[in-house]
Amino acid sequence: MSAISTSSVARDRLPGLDGLRALAIVLVLAYHLFPGLAPGGFVGVDVFLVVSGYLITALLVAEHRMHGRIALRRFWARRARRLLPALMVMVGLTAAVAALIGGDVLVGIGWQLAGVLTFSSNWWSIAQGSSYLDQTSPELFRHAWSLAVEEQFYVLWPLAIIALLLIPRRWLRVALPLALAAASAVGLALLAGDPAIDPAPASVAYLSTLTHGFGLLLGAALALGVDPLRQRASAHRTPAWAADAGAVLAASGLVALALVLTIDGAATYRGGLLAAALLTGALIACLAHPGGRAAQWADAPLPRWLGERSYGLYLWHWPVLILLGAALPAVDRVGGSSWLLGLAALAIAVVLAALSHRFVEQPVRTGLAAAALRGERGWSRPRRAVLAGGTVLALAGLIAGSALAVVRAPAQSEAAALIAAGQAALDAAPAAGPLRIPPQDRAPAEPGGAPLPSGDQIVAIGDSVMLAAAPQLQARFPGIAIDAAVSRQMHQAPGRLQRLADQGALRP
Known part of the structure; x- marks a missing residue:
């Protein structure tokens, strides 16, 4: 600068x-x-x-x-x-x-x-x-x-x-x-x-x-x-209009x-x-x-x-x-x-x-x-x-x-603390595969809403916001598979989905 x-x-x-x-x-x-x-x-x-x-x-x-x-x-x-x-x-x-x-x-x-x-x-x-x-x-x-x-x-x-x-x-x-x-x-x-x-x-x-x-x-x-x-007179072969362009x-x-x-x-x-x-x-x-x-x-x-x-x-x-x-x-x-x-x-x-x-x-x-x-x-x-x-x-x-x-100065930011807690929750969660549960066995619907899938039907891909919310997602949807990372961008999501599909881990 x-x-x-x-x-x-x-x-x-x-x-x-x-x-x-x-x-x-x-x-x-x-x-x-x-x-x-x-x-x-x-x-x-x-x-x-x-x-x-x-x-x-x-x-x-x-x-x-x-x-x-x-x-x-x-x-x-x-x-x-x-x-x-x-x-x-x-x-x-x-x-x-x-x-x-x-x-x-x-x-x-x-x-x-x-x-x-x-x-x-x-x-x-x-x-x-x-x-x-x-x-x-x-x-x-x-x-x-x-x-x-x-x-x-x-x-x-x-x-x-x-x-x-x-x-x-x-x-x-x-x-x-x-x-x-x-x-x-x-x-x-x-x-x-x-x-x-x-x-x-x-x-x-x-x-x-x-x-x-x-x-x-x-x-x-x-x-x-x-x-x-340097103080010198120099002849420029390049026309002035070309330099401006x-x-x-x-x-x-x-x-x-x-x-x-x-x-x-x-x-x-x-x-x-x-x-x-x-x-x-x-x-x-x-x-x-x-x-x-x-x-x-x-x-x-x-x-x-x-x-x-x-x-x-x-x-x-x-x-x-x-x-x-x-x-x-x-x-x-x-x-x-x-x-x-x-x-x-x-x-x-x-x-x-x-x-x-x-x-x-x-x-x-x-x-x-x-x-x-x-x-x-x-x-x-x-x-x-x-x-x-x-x-x-x-x-x-x-x-x-x-x-x-x-x-x-605090030791870490509020967001960092939430993200750390979310990462700990993910590390503690047991590994889950792509379970296939029939629709009739899914979790009941919210009052007045459409039927919601159970956690073992869901894979969630996101950034630090989802990572921080991991404990709440796990509590609401037990068995949910969460793939979240800090600084992940939306355009990276298709690639993550494709990798999960190639691994046979993409849930319905």
Whole structure:
């Protein structure tokens, strides 16, 4: 998400990228806030990753060309100033609100905070067995996995760039990150397997830096190949109209992927995410054409405004959605009225992102806050004291809120407890075969209703809801055969039925 954290100089020289970031955040918001609107809107994250790899590599290469070296400590300090202030405010404030709400929203908050604060959320999620495909108990900071992937790239990639720039031939400098990107994409496809059968490997593959780092590497390879910040006049053989058409086609392709891919679909891991990264690279190349108009369209006022605040929008939208869902349990987050929750979360996130950009991100990034504290902006000593004291109190409040959230966190969510009880009931139930009982021997009908089959006539296939309801189903229909699993999707049901039929276990 820190693809927006480039210097103003880089942003001026690389037109159209604010619009590209705007497209990415719109896809992510549609996916998270309005279920079903863009089932594959998660590809927006891959757009961000490609843009980030491209911009960071371009800046590092330009610095090396200008000064003959890369100042690593200064680079990492710039990343910290750009990322940490807004992140700390979001984490502290949302954790404090979660502590006030209490309940399921605090489950796992301790390891989530550890992951966010160390930029290792993806590895913490993998270690905890938390499934990205599981929506039973969504974590407050689940979205921080992508920040972790990017930050790990920021730590390691500058060291790799120093070594790559020692290679005299440009084609080889480009080929190496491309080879690593190919290996990462192949690893994703192989590790993910078929999410319809077992979603756990797909979740690990999606969260891992090793198998979801190809977007960053593709962006880096593109920057190494074209060196976008080099001051030179280049003749483009591609007509401007062709570049504009390519930009429109690439953007349309990203939208199409957002409409057809699903997080539990095998196609997503077997080329879908890679296609999104490749389309983003092509779109960047088309936007860079000096005679094209696509970059002007992308840099229109609204896309530019969204792009400049895309980091804040990404930070805030998910925890706001989760907190609203916890505070308003009567509104189903995935039901028919979920759009109301999504609209409320969107409005709040936009306001918070705008405030964060104006009062947190910009003052720290530009050095305005530090200069004011040193008295270099004409601030009087009392005003500086108020600013310093307010900052300290705010930090103390954020830390206290986070600590309270950890203290109040329950061991597991209510849904997880019900699911565990349901699984225990299924494990304790004796195995039953496909009994064939004549209709006249079935259980009596409900008063005023049609005859109901007995439990040994029924096979029930479902997801975590059915799993949680297993004890009640067994009590009402003794002998019922229940085949339920967390995160199972409706489109998987025909396959389960077919397997039961092949095994001779499909009841009437």
